[in-house]
Amino acid sequence: DVKVTQSSRYLVKRTGEKVFLECVQDMDHENMFWYRQDPGLGLRLIYFSYDVKMKEKGDIPEGYSVSREKKERFSLILESASTNQTSMYLCASTYWTEGTQYFGPGTRLLVL
Amino acid sequence: KNQVEQSPQSLIILEGKNCTLQCNYTVSPFSNLRWYKQDTGRGPVSLTIMTFSENTKSNGRYTATLDADTKQSSLHITASQLSDSASYICVVSILTGTASKLTFGTGTRLQVTL
Numbered sequence: 584d585v586k587v588t589q590s591s592r593y594l595v596k597r598t599g600e601k602v603f604l605e606c607v608q609d610m611d612h613e614n615m616f617w618y619r620q621d622p623g624l625g626l627r628l629i630y631f632s633y634d635v636k637m638k639e640k641g642d643i644p645e646g647y648s649v650s651r652e653k654k655e656r657f658s659l660i661l662e663s664a665s666t667n668q669t670s671m672y673l674c675a676s677t678y679w680t681e682g683t684q685y686f687g688p689g690t691r692l693l694v695l
Numbered sequence: 696k697n698q699v700e701q702s703p704q705s706l707i708i709l710e711g712k713n714c715t716l717q718c719n720y721t722v723s724p725f726s727n728l729r730w731y732k733q734d735t736g737r738g739p740v741s742l743t744i745m746t747f748s749e750n751t752k753s754n755g756r757y758t759a760t761l762d763a764d765t766k767q768s769s770l771h772i773t774a775s776q777l778s779d780s781a782s783y784i785c786v787v788s789i790l791t792g793t794a795s796k797l798t799f800g801t802g803t804r805l806q807v808t809l
Contacts, residue, residue: 587738625699625784625799626739673738680795681726681788686738 586610587687589674595693602661604690606674614680615657617641617649620671620689632657633680664694698722699787699800707806712775716803718768718785726795729786730759730770733802739784742770775807 590605606615614633618626618641628641630649638649646668650658657676661668671691675684699720708714720728727746731739743752743759745768751760756773772779785800 623801625801626797627799628797675738681790683729683741683744684797686740689736689738691736 589687589690596664600664602664604659606657608676612676612678614677616675617659618673666694669694699798701800705804716770720787722787726788726790731784733782780807
């Protein structure tokens with residue numbers, strides 16, 4: 584079974600803090616994604632990566648950056664957290680972009 | 696604008712009953728359509744994935760249908776169980792160059808009660 588894990592289930596941070604969210608997959612998938620999910624809005628793509636050290640902006644990249652130094656690990660960075668970044672963050676991976684995406688359990692981030 | 700609309704927003708049914716969730720989309724060019732189940736506080740889990748040439752696909756008690764002409768899909772749940780209580784998300788994929796782009800619906804929240 585594909586396993587996608589995220590470093591934290593819940594996080595509470597203060598405005599202005601730098602926040603790191605980590606995602607690890609164990610199926611040698613090429614593609615990894617970061618989404619945020621907010622009530623009534625559906626999942627929105629922040630960034631994705633199709634290879635090590637490669638990244639592409641999604642629909643809402645402002646205020647975020649990413650890092651992919653190893654194939655299995657994709658990190659989302661909030662350089663200076665703001666209250667409007669309070670959300671559920673979901674990581675996903677897939678072998679090819681047309682295939683099924685496998686999601687992690689999510690990280691619920693609260694920025695105070 | 697590419698959109699995926701789901702209905703109803705929420706639904707409550709009795710255990711053992713059937714239900715059907717709807718998904719209408721306007722995205723183009725269409726590549727495939729997926730249904731995901733998301734339990735509260737969890738990540739989505741894939742139920743079905745259908746290309747434009749497929750009309751129906753089943754996964755246990757879940758049956759998805761697709762009408763690519765009318766751009767409509769439905770997810771039918773048979774003999775519902777309490778564990779079916781979750782959000783069901785319709786996702787449409789379009790091909791952009793060599794990659795695909797996913798557009799997510801906002802989901803239907805299903806509650807199955809005794």
